Amino acid sequence: xxxxxxxxxxxxxxxxxxxxxxxxxxxxxxxxxxxxxxxxxxxxxxxxxxxxxxxxxxxxxxxxxxxxxxxxxxxxxxxxxxxxxxxxxxxxxxxxxxxxxxxxxxxxxxxxxxxxxxxxxxxxxxxxxxxxxxxxxxxxxxxxxxxxxxxxxxxxxxxxxxxxxxxxxxxxxxxxxxxxxxxxxxxxxxxxxxxxxxxxxxxxxxxxxxxxxxxxxxxxxxxxxxxxxxxxxxxxxxxxxxxxxxxxxxxxxxxxxxxxxxxxxxxxxxxxxxxxxxxxxxxxxxxxxxxxxxxxxxxxxxxxxxxxxxxxxxxxxxxxxxxxxxxxxxxxxxxxxxxxxxxxxxx
Amino acid sequence: xxxxxxxxxxxxxxxxxxxxxxxxxxxxxxxxxxxxxxxxxxxxxxxxxxxxxxxxxxxxxxxxxxxxxxxxxxxxxxxxxxxxxxxxxxxxxxxxxxxxxxxxxxxxxxxxxxxxxxxxxxxxxxxxxxxxxxxxxxxxxxxxxxxxxxxxxxxxxxxxxxxxxxxxxxxxxxxxxxxxxxxxxxxxxxxxxxxxxxxxxxxxxxxxxxxxxxxxxxxxxxxxxxxxxxxxxxxxxxxxxxxxxxxxxxxxxxxxxxxxxxxxxxxxxxxxxxxxxxxxxxxxxxxxxxxxx
Numbered sequence: 001x002x003x004x005x006x007x008x009x010x011x012x013x014x015x016x017x018x019x020x021x022x023x024x025x026x027x028x029x030x031x032x033x034x035x036x037x038x039x040x041x042x043x044x045x046x047x048x049x050x051x052x053x054x055x056x057x058x059x060x061x062x063x064x065x066x067x068x069x070x071x072x073x074x075x076x077x078x079x080x081x082x083x084x085x086x087x088x089x090x091x092x093x094x095x096x097x098x099x100x101x102x103x104x105x106x107x108x109x110x111x112x113x114x115x116x117x118x119x120x121x122x123x124x125x126x127x128x129x130x131x132x133x134x135x136x137x138x139x140x141x142x143x144x145x146x147x148x149x150x151x152x153x154x155x156x157x158x159x160x161x162x163x164x165x166x167x168x169x170x171x172x173x174x175x176x177x178x179x180x181x182x183x184x185x186x187x188x189x190x191x192x193x194x195x196x197x198x199x200x201x202x203x204x205x206x207x208x209x210x211x212x213x214x215x216x217x218x219x220x221x222x223x224x225x226x227x228x229x230x231x232x233x234x235x236x237x238x239x240x241x242x243x244x245x246x247x248x249x250x251x252x253x254x255x256x257x258x259x260x261x262x263x264x265x266x267x268x269x270x271x272x273x274x275x276x277x278x279x280x281x282x283x284x285x286x287x288x289x290x291x292x293x294x295x296x297x298x299x300x301x302x303x304x305x306x307x308x309x310x311x312x313x314x315x316x317x318x319x320x321x322x323x324x325x326x327x328x329x330x331x332x333x334x335x336x337x338x339x340x341x342x343x344x345x346x347x
Numbered sequence: 348x349x350x351x352x353x354x355x356x357x358x359x360x361x362x363x364x365x366x367x368x369x370x371x372x373x374x375x376x377x378x379x380x381x382x383x384x385x386x387x388x389x390x391x392x393x394x395x396x397x398x399x400x401x402x403x404x405x406x407x408x409x410x411x412x413x414x415x416x417x418x419x420x421x422x423x424x425x426x427x428x429x430x431x432x433x434x435x436x437x438x439x440x441x442x443x444x445x446x447x448x449x450x451x452x453x454x455x456x457x458x459x460x461x462x463x464x465x466x467x468x469x470x471x472x473x474x475x476x477x478x479x480x481x482x483x484x485x486x487x488x489x490x491x492x493x494x495x496x497x498x499x500x501x502x503x504x505x506x507x508x509x510x511x512x513x514x515x516x517x518x519x520x521x522x523x524x525x526x527x528x529x530x531x532x533x534x535x536x537x538x539x540x541x542x543x544x545x546x547x548x549x550x551x552x553x554x555x556x557x558x559x560x561x562x563x564x565x566x567x568x569x570x571x572x573x574x575x576x577x578x579x580x581x582x583x584x585x586x587x588x589x590x591x592x593x594x595x596x597x598x599x600x601x602x603x604x605x606x607x608x609x610x611x612x613x614x615x616x617x618x619x620x621x622x623x624x625x626x627x628x629x630x631x632x633x634x635x636x637x638x639x640x
Contacts, residue, residue: 003375004374004375004376006374008374044537044538047537142538143538146538146541147541149541149542149544149545150541150544152544152545152548153544153545153547153548154548156545156548156549156552157548157551157552160552160561161549161561161564181541181542181544181545182545184542184545184546184568185545185546185549185561185564185565185568186564
């Protein structure tokens, strides 16, 4: 009934490998999770006539979304321009360069909106200068969360009814999309989101962050706060040590956001025996071999690396409090203004 | 040697457990459904040949059944054959219970019985879809199927039949009827079809493991998705009754007026729960009946 555009040569890389981690906890291990929403967004853009053959794609990203778009662009003969910043490390830069990506690195942060906003402003210049170019806009594009129906289906295929979904929040696509589809069938599903200290996504004051891939300085429209039952905040040191633990205990060499998901999901699962928990592990660890997995680099770059870490979160009275350790807040599926307004209704 | 007459029988369905848009093996999207069979209601067709070279039917309004019988003769009879087709049914009309499809299928079976021919489910389906525009999946009895009702093809065969269910059946709009032919099929947005992926996954698992609760969750989700296209009055009230009395789920005819509360026959509390639900439905002023499948 619909003639669908299919850019599926890399589809085999999209589905996560589901690994049991003891109890009723499963890790959904992605090769590169962003391949799924990137592919889905491009297909829909072609169907809507926003992206023509050989067209130019422009996006702001300093991480895996850029890589996913670059791989898909090579496969499908698109040209790609990426606006990035310092977080785009040397290895990834080299890869993007080899994939023929035009890279524009923003050197100075926006006075209030940080690098994220500076990147978005620079991107607008490029879009103006390249008429007809397509901006996937992963932070606001509804096709981003929509793509995750496939992941919700995969979780059901392997796990059956899911009781709890745990994962870090960046664009909001994976967590809010997967949660929305699972809740259609399991309304009592618990959704546990993970952010990092000094990220504004769930109400921390904006300040310097030491880890990328989750949190941020602006709130993406795709973050639907009303999906979350609980929010946890981890420091960079806690996230990185958790990634090491996931490797040491289960042999899974995954990136820092996977570590974050593992830390919180393990705790949640141990405290809710019998509940089926799925944790999202968005990418593999190879990209971080010289950083997150290099102890010398970590000791030199990550604050409080040698400090003893807590085994469980401290429940905080409000998301805005000063945090130094693992913090938890019962979000209760409320909107952001509802939570930050100290219980007053929004508006 | 052909018989003097042939008879055929087909069952009704109680709407669908799931209806939507699904990917075929090649990744293209087709409309599909999983009917909920209702063997208590049947259509029985009798075909008797005569000297005329066309097929007549009684009751006379069963034109699609007549066309199906006629097409079956063209396809399978070695000589041009006419005759009279007679249909007896207890399936309510215009409720979304497949009365018309059952007439068509019973008529095809009656002709095949008369000719002494055994053929494939697929070729029966093809004639039925030609006569009826769309068809249901009640013909598949050994295992449940996800069926492309407008293309007459099986999108997916599940490992088992649909598990036994107790259905409290409610007609939500007794005064109106829905015609399969006139009913405009749901126009889904391209992004909206994604919703059916997790439903298909849970349905597959529910059928393969005989999990009535999961089956009910799929049916409930599908029922609410359909509200955008063919809303049922008072569905929210029925849902509240389903939840209060431990029904596994709510289920509807996606192109009809009936809805059902699904109960697990294995659950020891089901008889009492059904009793309470029936009283609550009566109190709403809606009429109900019970089917055991």
